[in-house]
Amino acid sequence: MKSSLIPFALLAFVGSAQAEEIQHLRGVEGLVKVPMHFRNDGPLPMTCKSSVAHWYSLELGKANKGETVSVDLWFNPKTGVVALLNEEQFQMPVLALYCGLAGRSWETRSEIAFERRAGTVPAPVNLTCVDVDDRLVCKPQ
Numbered sequence: 001m002k003s004s005l006i007p008f009a010l011l012a013f014v015g016s017a018q019a020e021e022i023q024h025l026r027g028v029e030g031l032v033k034v035p036m037h038f039r040n041d042g043p044l045p046m047t048c049k050s051s052v053a054h055w056y057s058l059e060l061g062k063a064n065k066g067e068t069v070s071v072d073l074w075f076n077p078k079t080g081v082v083a084l085l086n087e088e089q090f091q092m093p094v095l096a097l098y099c100g101l102a103g104r105s106w107e108t109r110s111e112i113a114f115e116r117r118a119g120t121v122p123a124p125v126n127l128t129c130v131d132v133d134d135r136l137v138c139k140p141q
Contacts, residue, residue: 025091031074034082034114035124038069038099038138042130045102048112050084051095058084058092062102069099073114073122080118099129100136110138 040046040063048060048069061069073094074083083091097112098105110129115122129138 027089028074028085030078031076031083031091032121034073034075034122036071036073036097036112036114037124037126038063038112039126039128039141040065040067040069040130041128042136044131046099046129046131046136047102047105048097048099049105050097052084052092053095055095057106060097075122077119077121080116080120082114082116082122099127099138101131101134108135110136112138 038046038048043065045062045064046069047062048071049057050060050071051057060071063069071084074085074091075081076083076091081091082094084094086092094114097114098109099112100106100109108131112125112127114125126141127138128141129136131137
């Protein structure tokens with residue numbers, strides 16, 4: 001009877017250790033805010049998105065001519081990880097950022113480069129985006 005309790009106790013311990021580790025991936029303590037702004041100066045609407053784990057895309061926002069999509073990323077100086085926060089304040093590591101023409105954002109995308117190196121805090125990003133030859137091009141303002 002006692003030997004059957006050992007696996008349950010071990011599972012309970014592992015479960016609490018994982019829960020504690022997951023809790024460290026919540027909130028902004030120890031992180032640096034990195035503001036990002038993407039202004040649409042083209043005539044067509046644009047959409048900006050982020051690829052997170054397993055290439056799942058999150059929409060960051062849409063902008064018509066003259067409007068701006070703004071988002072705050074969070075940088076971990078110890079690990080170099082750049083993340084978005086979801087509604088529960090869990091950190092979702094960002095694999096890629098891009099803006100493209102609305103409805104065809106992937107096919108017409110302009111990839112947004114950002115620093116992801118431990119110890120090097122990324123600079124805020126301010127880009128102006130225009131459509132050129134059926135593709136969005138985003139450049140520093």
